[in-house]
Amino acid sequence: MAKLLALSLSLCFLLFSSCFALREQSQQNECQLERLDALEPDNRIESEGGLIETWNPNNRQFRCASVALSRATLQRNALRRPYYSNAPQEIYIQQGNGYFGMVFPSCPETFEEPQQSEQGEGGRYRDSHQKVNRFREGDIIAVPTGIVFWMYNDQDTPVIAISLTDIGSSNNQLDQMPRRFYLAGNQEQEFLRYQHQQGGKEEQDNDGNNIFSGFKRDFLEDALNVNRHIVDRLQGRNEDEEKGAIVKVKGGLSIITPPERQARHPRGSRQEEDEDEDEKEERQPSHHKSRRGEDEDDKEKRHSQKGESRRHGDNGLEETVCTAKLRLNIGSSSSPDIYNPQAGRIKTVTSLDLPVLRWLKLSAEHGSLRKNAMFVPHYNLNANSILYALKGRARLQVVNCNGNTVFDEELEAGRALTVPQNYAVAAKSLSDRFTYVAFKTNDRAGIARLAGTSSVINDMPVDVVAATFNLERNEARQLKSNNPFKFLVPPRESQKRASA
Amino acid sequence: MAKLLALSLSLCFLLFSSCFALREQSQQNECQLERLDALEPDNRIESEGGLIETWNPNNRQFRCASVALSRATLQRNALRRPYYSNAPQEIYIQQGNGYFGMVFPSCPETFEEPQQSEQGEGGRYRDSHQKVNRFREGDIIAVPTGIVFWMYNDQDTPVIAISLTDIGSSNNQLDQMPRRFYLAGNQEQEFLRYQHQQGGKEEQDNDGNNIFSGFKRDFLEDALNVNRHIVDRLQGRNEDEEKGAIVKVKGGLSIITPPERQARHPRGSRQEEDEDEDEKEERQPSHHKSRRGEDEDDKEKRHSQKGESRRHGDNGLEETVCTAKLRLNIGSSSSPDIYNPQAGRIKTVTSLDLPVLRWLKLSAEHGSLRKNAMFVPHYNLNANSILYALKGRARLQVVNCNGNTVFDEELEAGRALTVPQNYAVAAKSLSDRFTYVAFKTNDRAGIARLAGTSSVINDMPVDVVAATFNLERNEARQLKSNNPFKFLVPPRESQKRASA
Amino acid sequence: MAKLLALSLSLCFLLFSSCFALREQSQQNECQLERLDALEPDNRIESEGGLIETWNPNNRQFRCASVALSRATLQRNALRRPYYSNAPQEIYIQQGNGYFGMVFPSCPETFEEPQQSEQGEGGRYRDSHQKVNRFREGDIIAVPTGIVFWMYNDQDTPVIAISLTDIGSSNNQLDQMPRRFYLAGNQEQEFLRYQHQQGGKEEQDNDGNNIFSGFKRDFLEDALNVNRHIVDRLQGRNEDEEKGAIVKVKGGLSIITPPERQARHPRGSRQEEDEDEDEKEERQPSHHKSRRGEDEDDKEKRHSQKGESRRHGDNGLEETVCTAKLRLNIGSSSSPDIYNPQAGRIKTVTSLDLPVLRWLKLSAEHGSLRKNAMFVPHYNLNANSILYALKGRARLQVVNCNGNTVFDEELEAGRALTVPQNYAVAAKSLSDRFTYVAFKTNDRAGIARLAGTSSVINDMPVDVVAATFNLERNEARQLKSNNPFKFLVPPRESQKRASA
Structure with a gap:
């Protein structure tokens, strides 16, 4: 009994507590x-x-x-x-x-x-x-x-x-x-x-710019018990x-x-x-x-x-x-968490995979998209995401809470884009392999998808969907079920080929 | 042994860690x-x-x-x-x-x-x-x-x-x-x-103000695999x-x-x-x-x-x-945590009652006071409290750290009052039923009472009370014991009636 | 099995989670x-x-x-x-x-x-x-x-x-x-x-400056059920x-x-x-x-x-x-955690010693240095440290991230010095007994030493040390091993005496 309680408490800790990142908020209006x-x-x-x-x-x-x-x-x-x-x-x-x-x-x-190994002086x-x-x-x-x-x-x-x-x-x-x-x-x-x-x-x-260079020589000589020459090197004195x-x-x-x-x-x-x-x-x-x-x-x-x-x-x-x-x-050679040979692959690392991240309150995601494949519109629930393009280029769209497009451009290798928490984002690859890494400011970063199977639309009653979007029930049903993919959508051509 | 240790650690976690809310502080002097x-x-x-x-x-x-x-x-x-x-x-x-x-x-x-249920197309x-x-x-x-x-x-x-x-x-x-x-x-x-x-x-x-409206049509058509009409509805285009x-x-x-x-x-x-x-x-x-x-x-x-x-x-x-x-x-029909038929009732919800609140770091309190009944002067230990009056009206007094009255007015139904952390507050109902809900910014919000049984005065040695308030020991004793109520004080008349 | 898991989770919690202090950051550039x-x-x-x-x-x-x-x-x-x-x-x-x-x-x-004890009225x-x-x-x-x-x-x-x-x-x-x-x-x-x-x-x-003084008299009379005289005393009215x-x-x-x-x-x-x-x-x-x-x-x-x-x-x-x-x-009469009769003593208190500190997210250190003994250059990993000199005086040096000396003076009894997180600091006692207390803003504050046994230099491969500091391997070896002390370095004279 005690075991079970302890276990459940710990699990509850695992599940709940790591969902909030212990971090600083930005100043007022910094995120507008x-x-x-x-x-x-x-x-x-x-x-x-x-x-x-x-x-x-x-x-x-x-x-x-x-x-x-x-x-x-x-x-x-x-x-x-x-x-x-x-x-x-x-x-x-x-x-x-x-x-x-x-x-x-x-x-x-x-x-x-x-x-x-030999231990002679100077050896x-x-x-x-x-x-x-x-x-x-x-x-x-x-x-x-x-x-x-x-x-x-x-x-x-x-x-x-x-x-x-x-x-x-x-x-x-x-x-x-x-x-x-x-x-x-x-x-x-x-x-x-x-x-x-x-x-x-x-x-x-x-006189050096390192943490030793600000100490006086005699302090370091005493603390390290070494000669002045070594202290000079330590302090980076006269180093180019x-x-x-x-x-x-x-x-x-x-x-x-x-x-x-x-x-x-x-x-x-x-x-x-x-x-x-x-x-x-x-x-x-x-x-x-x-x-x-x-x-x-x-x-x-x-x-x-x-x-x-x-x-x-x-x-x-x-x-x-x-x-x-x-x-x-989490690179391309690792075993992916999400995989569709026609669309691409995604691998994430959270504090469940790498426990030290619980301490850092960070996680990451590596993704690779085939040409014309999409990552469905989604948002980060509990984290900011910093996307860095590794290879190729993709078209990204980011939308804020007012429904405004705050980004609709190409992201090409070597460039970085911040996707703030809760902002909606979608991507379509323009290269044979668009590859990116996303750093996320939460060790258990989660996303909510706005399209596809198990998306937020999919998980609501069809009548709620119809009333929400002012649709016939039949249309709402299409909205809920037409896209059979969860995360990565293959290009239309390959979908047709696959179903043919 | 391991069981016990695990249990005690978890308990210690429960008791200690949730006492601090993980939240942002206000800017400098925002709370003066x-x-x-x-x-x-x-x-x-x-x-x-x-x-x-x-x-x-x-x-x-x-x-x-x-x-x-x-x-x-x-x-x-x-x-x-x-x-x-x-x-x-x-x-x-x-x-x-x-x-x-x-x-x-x-x-x-x-x-x-x-x-x-029938499954025909359009049905x-x-x-x-x-x-x-x-x-x-x-x-x-x-x-x-x-x-x-x-x-x-x-x-x-x-x-x-x-x-x-x-x-x-x-x-x-x-x-x-x-x-x-x-x-x-x-x-x-x-x-x-x-x-x-x-x-x-x-x-x-x-063009819509929702998170779909900022995406380009073709993105959504591809991501959702639906026709343009549905996408237009999704984006709230031309909606009134x-x-x-x-x-x-x-x-x-x-x-x-x-x-x-x-x-x-x-x-x-x-x-x-x-x-x-x-x-x-x-x-x-x-x-x-x-x-x-x-x-x-x-x-x-x-x-x-x-x-x-x-x-x-x-x-x-x-x-x-x-x-x-x-x-x-936690409404009036729920079973109260604090109850005195002549004074009123209070019910709280914390992360112990509703565990998801641990994640939100919020709790709440619902109170109902009979006419002329008081909630004794008290302060929130570890939370800000936002009081919203549901029914009737009450006189509230709020005091800051300098001993100044920062509020001494009526709070009537439909109005909200912020009681900052550690500020002292007391209320007396002016209606037959003054009802309020208080939102608190800590999932284990606690209060300390300044009067009545088990108040901070009551819990100090009588000699400390006497010296603190410059009273005779006899007076200090009165201060400690004259009010037999813990939270809610019935109106004087009903007290007399009850003891008669 | 469940026991072990619960235990290990709790331990993991103990070890990781308390390493970050849940606290407010300073405004931009406040720490420059x-x-x-x-x-x-x-x-x-x-x-x-x-x-x-x-x-x-x-x-x-x-x-x-x-x-x-x-x-x-x-x-x-x-x-x-x-x-x-x-x-x-x-x-x-x-x-x-x-x-x-x-x-x-x-x-x-x-x-x-x-x-x-007698219980008569007024007695x-x-x-x-x-x-x-x-x-x-x-x-x-x-x-x-x-x-x-x-x-x-x-x-x-x-x-x-x-x-x-x-x-x-x-x-x-x-x-x-x-x-x-x-x-x-x-x-x-x-x-x-x-x-x-x-x-x-x-x-x-x-009219008083305490939390009772802001309440109206009638409120307090009702809440405490005491006479006006006692309320006046409570409110500090007319008190000098x-x-x-x-x-x-x-x-x-x-x-x-x-x-x-x-x-x-x-x-x-x-x-x-x-x-x-x-x-x-x-x-x-x-x-x-x-x-x-x-x-x-x-x-x-x-x-x-x-x-x-x-x-x-x-x-x-x-x-x-x-x-x-x-x-x-943690005073001089307590049993120290670090002790060298020729150099001094140090005792710390963290949330492992005093669990309530987990709640406060604070810890402390008490130190006593003999004349000319040093505390080796070190930095606080995860806390700010506020040093208060209790007795005697010492020369302290503090270095920031740009390698600049931000403090190089005597700290004498009664004065306080802030050593920000990650800034390097070293001290040499100028009195027979320089004693201090350091308050640290983390309940599991840790330090990293920059000199001596088990210092960061000591823990790196000798080749890395040589390349880092531009030294011969022989010199790097000296840097790693010449100081046999961990925390407190006795004055040179006493070292010689001890080895003689």
Whole structure:
């Protein structure tokens, strides 16, 4: 009985509480948008190893949604230097493969170099660090507020990463500006220029722009017990500002990772299986339904290695956060949630798939539409949605509460469009494959469809539909049942072909 | 042990977490109110089948509480056309009976017409839709953010519904303006005129004002697979704006409902039992204590019917949200929580009574005071309260943190007064029956009483009371114990009569 | 299975959900702070029994953190009159001992005078009231929003209490001004003067400034059933404003408390054991590991007494809130969480130690640093921190996201400094004992360290560190491992001595 009660309470918690996102509202009238625009990045900061492009977060549609958007490109052997933000981030990997790391305070260092490496002074010493993760094209990476994050491209293909920072999140206790806190370098944080516009004023010096550079040398010497040379490097003193947030690593990084992993991943081969493999490694065995027998031995081995390396300095509570899964693949190679070979595919990630998103209060959706296929008119129940076009182009229409068309244009690859909560939106692909990612400001974002099976029209009594729309009952019946599709509508031609 | 821990954690969650409402604060100094007013609606929009009256949400006391108030009147056979809002709504049925529906995306259609009806083209086809609910006078209806809602009056008595929209809710990710998104018609959404005042500007056309009207025809034809005529109707094109949000249904709606239901409800008869019956149908059998034997068979039958109709397309998770109870009667005919025949009665609804309110973060209270009876001075611990007078009139006094009287006037039927969080308030009825409903912006709104048994004075040591108020201990004792009533104080005369 | 699931869900809830504080963000650009200041109180209100000093809550660093700070001093036999606030408060007892009470609406009166006291009219009557708590130096007291609070000094040493009011809390549904609602007296609430500056205007009269004074006499006479004299006292009419919020109690208060308690506490003796004793009394026996045998009998006795006195008028749900622990000692005499005899000690209180803090969304930290010892550079992950120096002085450096030093000065006893979320901070003590308390706006506030063992640098792969900071691997290794300390770094001299 007690079990059942506890269970039902927890379920009730699951179902209800995550339907509201704990976030900041926009200022008065910030969302009285009569016109939306498909925006390109308006600033570009080159770095030694790549570039960061940003969208102006003061743009009204971003301010309505309280988000900031940026895009980072990393060349081969480029490292995005560690930084943290005042708000949670969702990063979508548009292209490429590589490594990323996050540092969770007070979590144990679970990756250790083997004992047998030489340990001479100045030679290779036995390193240990927190888990390093592999990412690949199509991944969503969840970066919590204040958590140090870095990423690295070890492949030839440039890595392109789209990042949404949810500055309206209740995790952000500062004001409504996105902030990057860099651990290293002398580069300006990428959103600073937009703060300038807001009246703020910062003097620029050559003494570094990272969080170490503001401390006095003696403080750091004492705190770190290192010499002045190292402190100077730490503070980014006299470092060329052009070096920037993304640096080139000569000879590449050598990172401790399980060998079978490295063998499997080169250049994105066998990606379809990657997702399963991740689940195997990162979820509880009891929650996992194994589909392949061949790897069971490897899995066992990895698990026990992991178990051993963790045995020092950890405890039960830490374990749960410290080993939380931080990424999930929703790209074209993942198994879709919605699929119609003539229309396209959609995959979503919510806090039910990736529990860390409950903390971030964010979710995402990846979609791919065939030429002339449509996503039926629908609206986001409980979230703002930031649509970023990855490939191809589509015609989108967005309608506000006054019935006005606030957007009726093409959205082409590389541009972003904000669809505010409750605004109606529909899309028709103009390319063979229009592909997009939508970042949503709720970890259990839901949509309501305005057409098709199980749409809001479909779910009302036929008499209500008839009276509502001033139709004959027969017409109302057509309205309820003529479209047999739920989400994605194939182009007319293929419908005819299929039914022929 | 694990059971107990889980249980206690869940309880702790229940008790603590719902005490804070997850909502928006007002802007700086918005609540520095030196004067409150008992407000009437200041705008009135006539429709074919009724009218909608609104209070200006930019009024300072509504802005302090971040709410919007409106009142809809539906004549016989009038349908309030489906719409959804950017914030949760609590609706109180001041008068009348009827049906309402809400559409929960991805919930199954659980009401189906029987097989034996004729199915000829153009004739009556076998309809199915989501649950339709009956409402009656005294009901609180909870409408979550973004959920499509409609209501219908099938009786002669006009339906009067007071609606509070909590735009400060964290469910609202847009700005602080109430918005209605209509599925149909050509009428302006009722709060738009107040946005105009705020500087926004919308052009008016005759192409419809609903969320379909902003889409291009070809989009809708493709998405719905219907002809142009139906699309025109959908978009409200050329529809007379005067038709409005509430339309007349010629001949009335025929809605699928259980037959025993219809037999029981006409013109509000047997209302007292209605509440029990609702509970019987909508709660878990194990939580329900049946008080009547006569209906047990009916209940059984209904339960199994329901079970069958749900068996297609549902799953465990959906079930819980899809069948959530959405209304509760707190009117004068319901069983009160606080009752004194000489003073009056009070009934509250919180998320403990109606769990969906946990999601909306709203609760409500219905009170009825006899002539010269008082509600003792008290304050709302954790909520703003919007008092709407239903019948009669009372003298109310409201005091702010500086000890100033910010309201000392009569509140008469049809007027609304905001009592901000922590402001002290007391009322004395001037009518035989002063009746009110109070909407509260917290799903577990609590009050602290400043007089009477179990008041804050009563709960302090007598010495602390004496020192605090500069009284002799004997006087402090009187202050603690002279009033034997907890909430409602009968008029002096009846007190004397009772003790005589 | 169900048990495990429920447990894991609850744990997941514990771990994730409390990491985000449900609170208000600051206005745009409120946190673009280029300079912080160590602030002293800027206003001082003398009372009959003590004084209240306040910091201007409109100061930009307090507005960024959405908090208000004040300091109350109570002389012997002084009573801080009961009041409540529109936001949760955390109070740190810098000095002294005494009693405090809070009144939880609808909780039973669990402290009762024994039957045998004389009950004649005008004589001593049998009083009963809610629990009264003892506090002592080093205590954190948690005061929820809207809960009536009073405190009393029964010792010779003046009581000094620092109070942080979290006006950004989602518990506050009014605007961003701190408000005190006094139950008694004629004094102005202490933050009113700052509202004046904001443009508000209040007329001052001599009719009292408390929440009773705004009611008309007849209302109160009816509601309380007392004579006009008592009502006048209640309303603070003609009371000298100088009497104020803290009044002198002639002859002292006599308060019902368990006798062993009184015997144990005079003048703070045996304080070290006090904490254990509290736990014993207030926690579940099963969670408690008893360390002393001598008091077991007393404990038994007290428990059964308590059980008896509570048996009337309570229920299962009330019990949990009504007996919640409201204070915890984190002072120098408590057992520290972090300790290094050469460097200092730190103790924190979070919602894991004191569950009521989950409701307030606040936590605190008490630290003590020896001369020249450092707290390593670190930042607050998910909270703003308001540092108040209790004793001695230290040099603090604070760095913002642009790498600028926003503070590099001494912080001396009596001054407060806001360290915004994610800003880096480090401290070096300049006194033999620099002691501080830090109030944090998150009930599970976490920090990330930038130096030392298990710091963010330490937890990254050595190659990433080398590439990030442009160092040789050998230097990166030094950076990772040269400082063997985690939090507190002893002065260089003592390090050498220790290793010698």
